Amino acid sequence: MQNRESKRAAICGVYLIALSESTVTNVPGVSQIKVSGIWDKMKFSSADFSEQLSSDGTNYEVNLTISFSDSSQESEKEIMAWIGIYILVRLDYTDGNSRVVGTDQFPVVLSLSGDGSPHALRLTYKGQQPESSKFL
Template sequence: MSNKESKRSSICGAEIIACAECDVISIPGNSNISVSGVWEKLDFSSVEFSEKPTSDSSSYDVSIDFSFSDTSHDNYIHLMTWCNIYVLIKLVYSDGSVKVVGSPDFPVSLQINNDGSPAKFHLTYSGQQPEPSKYL
């Protein structure tokens, strides 16, 4: 049986869905969430995700950065479709656990940028959430 809190687990997959295209059941204080709809796989090169309680423990500072090595114009246009709209992000961990970042009341809004050598696209989010990401 896998430990959902394992510190050795890493993100091995991610999917995304627009809030407008899904139905969600999320009860405040419950560590689980239910999302129905069609998720789209993100083919990222790497991802960095952090989630830490704020200094007063009233919310969580959340940061996510997906890196994409495909810097083609077509990929840029595709990634742009996920920017500046409200989305939920599903993170799949190597220990089998699955978490969802965001909720209908506190969705994620991604931004895109391009940097590095070699160049990479980045889809990023940084903000505060009232609860930690929930298990799907």
């Protein structure tokens, strides 16, 4: 039997918060971040997150995709509210950890795409951050 730490953790929760509606305590070089405010829980169908140190070692290449199978008008309106604004993204994992993508100095800005039949929506972020995602 494997212990909890040896299993690969999966994303089980996605939460967003507007930078303008939060208070962030972040110290560069420290792996923890504190965010005060009300996180908005997303009803997502899948989420993929990766980060990799760039070849020159100066920043992290970050890729985040959040997919939604509910393309109802109400759901689409809720998703659209997050486009083009400075936000932080909290990812909760099955191992109990929570990581925050973005900081007060380097927030995330999501873009929207959609395709397929039935229509599926995706929020994506591809960018560079000076540090890896931080533990909440």
